[in-house]
Amino acid sequence: MPALEFLTWVGSEKSGRRLNDIVGLTQRGRRDKLISLQWRSCSSRQRRVSLGISSHYCKDSKAPAVESGNFYACFDGNWLLQKKGQEVASNLNGRCIFLVGMMGSGKTTVGKILSEALGYSFVDSDTFVEKAVGGTSVSQIFNQCGEKFFRDYESEALRKLASIPKQVVATGGGAVVRPINWKYMKQGVSVFLDVPLDALARRIAAVGTDSRPLLHFESGDAYTKAFVGLFTLSKKRTEAYANADATVSLQHIAARLGLEDISDITPAAIAMEVLVQIENYLQGKNGTSIGMFP
Numbered sequence: 001m002p003a004l005e006f007l008t009w010v011g012s013e014k015s016g017r018r019l020n021d022i023v024g025l026t027q028r029g030r031r032d033k034l035i036s037l038q039w040r041s042c043s044s045r046q047r048r049v050s051l052g053i054s055s056h057y058c059k060d061s062k063a064p065a066v067e068s069g070n071f072y073a074c075f076d077g078n079w080l081l082q083k084k085g086q087e088v089a090s091n092l093n094g095r096c097i098f099l100v101g102m103m104g105s106g107k108t109t110v111g112k113i114l115s116e117a118l119g120y121s122f123v124d125s126d127t128f129v130e131k132a133v134g135g136t137s138v139s140q141i142f143n144q145c146g147e148k149f150f151r152d153y154e155s156e157a158l159r160k161l162a163s164i165p166k167q168v169v170a171t172g173g174g175a176v177v178r179p180i181n182w183k184y185m186k187q188g189v190s191v192f193l194d195v196p197l198d199a200l201a202r203r204i205a206a207v208g209t210d211s212r213p214l215l216h217f218e219s220g221d222a223y224t225k226a227f228v229g230l231f232t233l234s235k236k237r238t239e240a241y242a243n244a245d246a247t248v249s250l251q252h253i254a255a256r257l258g259l260e261d262i263s264d265i266t267p268a269a270i271a272m273e274v275l276v277q278i279e280n281y282l283q284g285k286n287g288t289s290i291g292m293f294p
Helices: 079-090 109-118 125-132 138-145 147-162 179-185 197-207 222-241 250-257 265-283
Strands: 009-013 033-039 048-057 065-067 070-072 097-100 119-126 168-172 187-195 247-248
Touching: 033 065, 079 265, 097 109, 097 247, 097 265, 109 119, 109 168, 109 265, 125 138, 125 147, 125 168, 138 147, 147 168, 147 179, 187 250, 187 265, 197 222, 247 250, 247 265, 250 265
Parallel strands: 097 168, 097 187, 119 168, 187 247
Antiparallel strands: 009 048, 033 048, 033 070, 065 070
């Protein structure tokens, strides 16, 4: 199995031979393989790049080098993410990233990778609320105080987090239902992680529904309880998720990479797609100011 499965993309060439646009990748096996990028003329302004995996390993996994007319990029599995993260961060001007999506969509896992690539700090809004109420878990808050109590604290958490620059915030699945929360999240850039319900149900069933207060049902196996609960919630939230500035569809990523099961998509590949979609959103600003922080 090759180290990278995403084999081609088109990148613009401004000066010399360098990649400016990274579409996506999925990583398997050794991460320090040597990658050969063969350049072929596509137009006067663009080149098409094909990645062929070499059988050699990099001596220096962080530094790209040019050899025999080919571009050889050696990286440690994070090099492309870091490069794209730096490019995107330079245009964010400190604005926060808010990840939204259903429970189990991977907001925390992807958010941590994304924050490292951007040079941001990471915050989970649920954890922020838990600390604010003295360490009580979200499930306990729901059971003892009710959902409204939790939602009030969640809104206050998002208000505070929105005022702090350079953060990736993983929000709770239901944060999108309150319009006031969008007022806070719109101070940054919001990204919806769109994951099929079946995949979400399988993820949640694998770890149990005990920590998911909105998925508690009296009967049924874990998968059935998760799927039924998620289906009910999704009908209430789908329209709200559409308010996000950008959407990352795991189904689309899997189709592009030729994967039959979205569980084969790595969190790093999802984080890369998030960066690409954020970049696309920012470029759609038509040159207007995109920063709220100096």
